[in-house]
Amino acid sequence: MRAYSVVAAFSLAVVSCGPSMNDDPYGDLETIEIEPANAVLTYSGTPVTQDYKAIGRFKDGSTKELPDALFSLDAAGVALGNITAAQFEATGAAGGKGGVVAQAGDVIGATSVSVIIHNVHVGPGVPAGAENNFPDNPPTSAQSPSVVYPLEGAVMPASVKSPDVQWEGSNAAGDLYRVRITAGQFATVDTILAAGPTFKLDNQVSDQDWRMLVRSAGTGPIQFHVAHWSQATSASGAPPRTVNIVEANITGAIYYWNLGQGAMERIDEAGRAPAIPNPPVRPVDSPPGTGGSRCVACHSVSKDGRYLSGSLWGGALEGAVFDMSNPLVRTADPAPTLSPVVQGQSYTQLFTTFNHDATRLMINNGTGLSVVDPATGAPVPTSGTPLPTTGAAHPAWSPDGTAVAYIANVTSGGGPAGWAVDYDRGDLVVIPSGSGDTFGPPTTLVAAAAVDPAFVAPSWPSFAPDSQWIVYGAGNNSRGQNGTTTYPGSLFIVNKAGGATVRLDTACDGARLCYLPNFSPYGQNDRYFWVIYYSFRDYGNALAGTKGTGRRQMWITAIDKSKLAQGIDPSAPSYWVPDQDTQTANMSAFWALPPPIQ
Numbered sequence: 001m002r003a004y005s006v007v008a009a010f011s012l013a014v015v016s017c018g019p020s021m022n023d024d025p026y027g028d029l030e031t032i033e034i035e036p037a038n039a040v041l042t043y044s045g046t047p048v049t050q051d052y053k054a055i056g057r058f059k060d061g062s063t064k065e066l067p068d069a070l071f072s073l074d075a076a077g078v079a080l081g082n083i084t085a086a087q088f089e090a091t092g093a094a095g096g097k098g099g100v101v102a103q104a105g106d107v108i109g110a111t112s113v114s115v116i117i118h119n120v121h122v123g124p125g126v127p128a129g130a131e132n133n134f135p136d137n138p139p140t141s142a143q144s145p146s147v148v149y150p151l152e153g154a155v156m157p158a159s160v161k162s163p164d165v166q167w168e169g170s171n172a173a174g175d176l177y178r179v180r181i182t183a184g185q186f187a188t189v190d191t192i193l194a195a196g197p198t199f200k201l202d203n204q205v206s207d208q209d210w211r212m213l214v215r216s217a218g219t220g221p222i223q224f225h226v227a228h229w230s231q232a233t234s235a236s237g238a239p240p241r242t243v244n245i246v247e248a249n250i251t252g253a254i255y256y257w258n259l260g261q262g263a264m265e266r267i268d269e270a271g272r273a274p275a276i277p278n279p280p281v282r283p284v285d286s287p288p289g290t291g292g293s294r295c296v297a298c299h300s301v302s303k304d305g306r307y308l309s310g311s312l313w314g315g316a317l318e319g320a321v322f323d324m325s326n327p328l329v330r331t332a333d334p335a336p337t338l339s340p341v342v343q344g345q346s347y348t349q350l351f352t353t354f355n356h357d358a359t360r361l362m363i364n365n366g367t368g369l370s371v372v373d374p375a376t377g378a379p380v381p382t383s384g385t386p387l388p389t390t391g392a393a394h395p396a397w398s399p400d401g402t403a404v405a406y407i408a409n410v411t412s413g414g415g416p417a418g419w420a421v422d423y424d425r426g427d428l429v430v431i432p433s434g435s436g437d438t439f440g441p442p443t444t445l446v447a448a449a450a451v452d453p454a455f456v457a458p459s460w461p462s463f464a465p466d467s468q469w470i471v472y473g474a475g476n477n478s479r480g481q482n483g484t485t486t487y488p489g490s491l492f493i494v495n496k497a498g499g500a501t502v503r504l505d506t507a508c509d510g511a512r513l514c515y516l517p518n519f520s521p522y523g524q525n526d527r528y529f530w531v532i533y534y535s536f537r538d539y540g541n542a543l544a545g546t547k548g549t550g551r552r553q554m555w556i557t558a559i560d561k562s563k564l565a566q567g568i569d570p571s572a573p574s575y576w577v578p579d580q581d582t583q584t585a586n587m588s589a590f591w592a593l594p595p596p597i598q
Contacts, residue, residue, distance in 0.1 A: 032109025095186030262295030356401030
């Protein structure tokens, strides 16, 4: 791709201080001005420098250069470049407005700095000079493309990878597209692309360009503009899509289930990879239908990201715990487990949850709850209020270890539910969890008898990092899909102490196609919490995304803490989890801190 030039403009302001009371060479110095004023730099892909002078004005009206003045940048200026002695270097790392400061004695002079970046890339098959076919603001017409991703108003953390911009439009040979991404008035990236039979009507900018745009946006928005050009119709543009970037470093690892492969996968900063190999083929066909199977399912992850619990050979069979800090977990086949797995003798499980320090693992087998030692698999006696032996599903331990949320009184077809995978009615409850493996009586947060009949089957509660808020899914079935039947599902949030629930309609874009939410472990000191979930909604278009397939994909929504206290929908339009495989059904995402390395 060809790269074009960037322009940086500097505008001057002067700040003066009173004369120093010290007896020093600058005792009569009143102000400092920085020259040259309003310097203009042209950035052409390599660092560009500008030499400065500090000019002092003294009480007697005289002026002279101050060769010993110390130059520095303010915090905003540091993002734009660096300064050594009296030479500023614009590196192209970001566009924006910052400050250059010169100081002599106690007197300071300062200037504002505006760096404007405009990178242009030209894709294969694009004729020379084709970027000139596109005016800055192409008019809207019948030939305008329709942007379908990113979603309008999505909130994204600054650490997120660049979104794949996708649109609907003509794919005729000879047609051109310009994808323009702007971060305020200071940074623009244009990409000129040629249409054709293999073109997917999408574009994802490089990591370097995206990081520049994010740094340039700061706490402001980033806009995506897509324009179309053909010989017959000239250029036409689409309304921009706007996303909001917030200062949050959301990293870690996402462990999820590739449904079609029956395999555990992991997405982290390195991309997508298998999380653990599937276990050896199960030779015993008990329960019926499990013989010959080879998968890990129904997983959960410890709060520190070190341990992963899973059910081998499908649900309700032997449970296992894997130490994700052990490199052999991802390379050995079969992956080593903390305790031996012996068919017919190990504990069995459907769903599990770790306590705050991963010394206990709560087991949901059938519809009962019990506790084991994850290091040995040995049962752990509990005290206080007995854990339920029937009617329970989907336990979730709070990050601070003081509470467990689960679904109680689960039923199916008006009778007892046979297992925690399938039920059509239940109550969301929370129980205290104390030292010495002690549990208290349940408090009902959401009673099926008191809610809209469309949401009588709450499922998959998950605690926020502060252990005060619980997000959960709800519909008329605990599943999102069973065979060819899709059940409508929505996301809700409620305080652990009780009170009104709030539906996260913005996250789901008004549709009831959202399921199995889990809080990110990050966000305790930020404005937002982050929730990952899966949905059958379309991602993007049919060429680069999943439009029309109904394929499960994972999404993330930001939860605005300031709105939680107001009792209004705190969710934001969601963004698609980068690095997923759009050709696979992905679900049951658990977000964890990076595991420690052995």
